[in-house]
Amino acid sequence: MDIEFLGTGAGMPSKQRNTSALVLDLTDENKENWLFDCGEATQHQLLHSAIKPKKITKIFITHLHGDHIFGLPGFLSSRAFLGGDDSVDLYGPAGLKEWLQHTYKVTGTYLPYKLNVHEVHEGLILETDEFKVYAKEVQHVIQSFGFRIEQKELPGTLLIDKAIEQGVPKGPMLQRLKDGFDVELENGQTVYSQDVTTDKKKGFVIAIIGDTSYCQASVELAQDADILIHEATFTNEYAAGAKEFGHSTIVEAATVAKEANAKNLIANHISARFMPGEMPAFLAEGTDVFEAISIADDFARFQWKHGQLIKLQKN
Amino acid sequence: MDIEFLGTGAGMPSKQRNTSALVLDLTDENKENWLFDCGEATQHQLLHSAIKPKKITKIFITHLHGDHIFGLPGFLSSRAFLGGDDSVDLYGPAGLKEWLQHTYKVTGTYLPYKLNVHEVHEGLILETDEFKVYAKEVQHVIQSFGFRIEQKELPGTLLIDKAIEQGVPKGPMLQRLKDGFDVELENGQTVYSQDVTTDKKKGFVIAIIGDTSYCQASVELAQDADILIHEATFTNEYAAGAKEFGHSTIVEAATVAKEANAKNLIANHISARFMPGEMPAFLAEGTDVFEAISIADDFARFQWKHGQLIKLQKN
Ligand SMILES: [Zn+2]
Ligand SMILES: [Zn+2]
Numbered sequence: 001m002d003i004e005f006l007g008t009g010a011g012m013p014s015k016q017r018n019t020s021a022l023v024l025d026l027t028d029e030n031k032e033n034w035l036f037d038c039g040e041a042t043q044h045q046l047l048h049s050a051i052k053p054k055k056i057t058k059i060f061i062t063h064l065h066g067d068h069i070f071g072l073p074g075f076l077s078s079r080a081f082l083g084g085d086d087s088v089d090l091y092g093p094a095g096l097k098e099w100l101q102h103t104y105k106v107t108g109t110y111l112p113y114k115l116n117v118h119e120v121h122e123g124l125i126l127e128t129d130e131f132k133v134y135a136k137e138v139q140h141v142i143q144s145f146g147f148r149i150e151q152k153e154l155p156g157t158l159l160i161d162k163a164i165e166q167g168v169p170k171g172p173m174l175q176r177l178k179d180g181f182d183v184e185l186e187n188g189q190t191v192y193s194q195d196v197t198t199d200k201k202k203g204f205v206i207a208i209i210g211d212t213s214y215c216q217a218s219v220e221l222a223q224d225a226d227i228l229i230h231e232a233t234f235t236n237e238y239a240a241g242a243k244e245f246g247h248s249t250i251v252e253a254a255t256v257a258k259e260a261n262a263k264n265l266i267a268n269h270i271s272a273r274f275m276p277g278e279m280p281a282f283l284a285e286g287t288d289v290f291e292a293i294s295i296a297d298d299f300a301r302f303q304w305k306h307g308q309l310i311k312l313q314k315n
Numbered sequence: 316m317d318i319e320f321l322g323t324g325a326g327m328p329s330k331q332r333n334t335s336a337l338v339l340d341l342t343d344e345n346k347e348n349w350l351f352d353c354g355e356a357t358q359h360q361l362l363h364s365a366i367k368p369k370k371i372t373k374i375f376i377t378h379l380h381g382d383h384i385f386g387l388p389g390f391l392s393s394r395a396f397l398g399g400d401d402s403v404d405l406y407g408p409a410g411l412k413e414w415l416q417h418t419y420k421v422t423g424t425y426l427p428y429k430l431n432v433h434e435v436h437e438g439l440i441l442e443t444d445e446f447k448v449y450a451k452e453v454q455h456v457i458q459s460f461g462f463r464i465e466q467k468e469l470p471g472t473l474l475i476d477k478a479i480e481q482g483v484p485k486g487p488m489l490q491r492l493k494d495g496f497d498v499e500l501e502n503g504q505t506v507y508s509q510d511v512t513t514d515k516k517k518g519f520v521i522a523i524i525g526d527t528s529y530c531q532a533s534v535e536l537a538q539d540a541d542i543l544i545h546e547a548t549f550t551n552e553y554a555a556g557a558k559e560f561g562h563s564t565i566v567e568a569a570t571v572a573k574e575a576n577a578k579n580l581i582a583n584h585i586s587a588r589f590m591p592g593e594m595p596a597f598l599a600e601g602t603d604v605f606e607a608i609s610i611a612d613d614f615a616r617f618q619w620k621h622g623q624l625i626k627l628q629k630n
Contacts, residue, residue: 041355044356047330064422066388066389066392066422066424069422070385070389078327081326102414106410106413107380109381142423
């Protein structure tokens with residue numbers, strides 16, 4: 001699983017940071033890409049990324065502020081011209097569907113693929129073969145959701161020598177055993193999957209939280225998560241303003257990570273008032289509370305591999 | 316008067332061309348900037364231009380296709396944060412006002428300046444001290460307007476030696492004469508403005524036409540214009556498709572300029588299928604019909620000065 005940040009700014013685009021959008025690249029898990037939020041010019045950012053719009057089949061919207069949705073009508077429309085004909089499932093707060101319908105009516109837009117808009121509620125909002133996605137309301141000036149994506153348990157590794165020792169022939173039976181099924185050999189003997197595989201592997205857990213003040217719901221969403229993506233609009237100096245406008249400081253994001261016992265924190269939604277040169281001091285405020293923090297820049301790409309979060313080099 | 320093109324592509328953004336937007340920089344005429352169309356990421360383009368969002372006080376929308384309006388909600392909203400507190404007059408087809416209201420309601424957006432939305436109809440839609448703006452329906456797959464901007468006559472030059480010869484003292488009387496008023500001297504003698512000024516100067520005329528097939532209405536809008544800005548989505552090879560989707564070829568744009576007796580044609584709304592290297596051949600198709608054509612690129616800036624259209628160097 002990779003995470004690519006397409007927009008890491010707050011409120012308005014700047015030359016450094018676009019408005020909110022990030023992609024979970026689940027190519028290795030289920031061949032899909034999932035988009036979280038879609039600020040204006042997300043489709044423009046994708047022109048400078050290796051991510052293909054047609055591969056984005058699920059979109060999650062945290063809340064309906066313009067800097068999180070103004071790129072949605074254009075993205076969905078352009079996707080149709082870029083080979084996207086698979087249906088899209090869109091999860092967002094109440095009101096999103098009606099607005100999109102109005103937008104496409106007034107612009108005379110016809111999407112040639114099916115767009116299923118699901119109104120997000122608290123609890124389990126999606127279950128696939130590989131994942132469960134939960135939503136929970138966090139604390140912002142309008143209704144805002146955080147998401148928790150839990151990868152389901154993965155089958156253990158097949159101990160091939162042990163299977164062959166028990167008389168399993170080369171071929172499809174090995175795959176059945178690897179997938180967790182017991183098999184019966186020609187001689188009538190049963191070989192049990194658990195005897196010839198290692199233990200099942202825990203899947204990863206990632207919490208993606210949009211705009212929010214520090215709140216308990218965020219801690220619950222991020223409980224024991226491998227990766228928490230949390231907004232950090234401001235530094236401590238602006239803590240009062242952060243609270244007033246439903247945002248967080250980097251210290252508050254770090255506090256959520258610590259209280260939730262998360263393994264890694266990636267902070268985004270950084271105010272344009274902080275210049276690139278100020279980012280080391282910005283980061284230091286957070287690492288005083290929680291060590292494993294990265295600040296996401298636009299086009300930053302992270303990889304989750306063998307239980308480790310790796311920041312990939314920008315190309 | 317300067318013209319700056321912010322988006323010269325068709326339908327979707329590409330790396331080379333953004334979706335439609337251009338600015339008439341009328342700083343010299345009335346200190347205003349007028350924006351024509353506002354495709355997605357127009358506010359992003361402005362980050363790379365010297366044009367200040369707060370100086371944009373009038374916006375004209377040719378038609379409601381997404382590639383001409385999806386940047387409007389974000390632009391208007393960001394303008395408020397960039398020092399824009401003067402009211403904005405927005406001229407566009409029926410349906411625009413309702414869509415913006417819905418958009419701002421669903422996103423919880425409050426604009427701290429007054430936004431006056433005017434529904435465009437055929438005929439004179441705006442008259443200021445310096446300009447008259449006319450609209451006329453052109454031919455597209457949805458209602459689409461072209462605009463004709465006529466600068467009013469400018470006062471002639473004051474022949475200062477001649478005025479002083481007639482006994483006019485230095486001071487405010489000279490300005491009155493220059494502005495076209497007659498004045499009475501202390502000795503009771505009247506000095507007539509027309510005797511001490513050159514003839515009034517004709518203002519410029521510019522026609523800005525959005526998406527359209529070749530049509531007579533475009534020729535009327537561009538009649539004797541100094542500058543015609545006309546879409547040229549395709550070359551002759553795609554003439555049938557152009558007509559089907561309500562667009563023009565470069566030859567059709569050139570034909571409008573020729574039939575209208577326009578002085579200059581600037582072509583925009585170029586399909587992304589044409590690569591930079593193909594533009595000389597693209598242009599040549601047009602210049603076979605009408606000589607004075609420029610193809611606009613994003614950030615191209617043109618100046619109208621002393622009756623001449625000059626392409627400024629990109630910075
Ligand atoms: Zn927000
Ligand atoms: Zn159009």
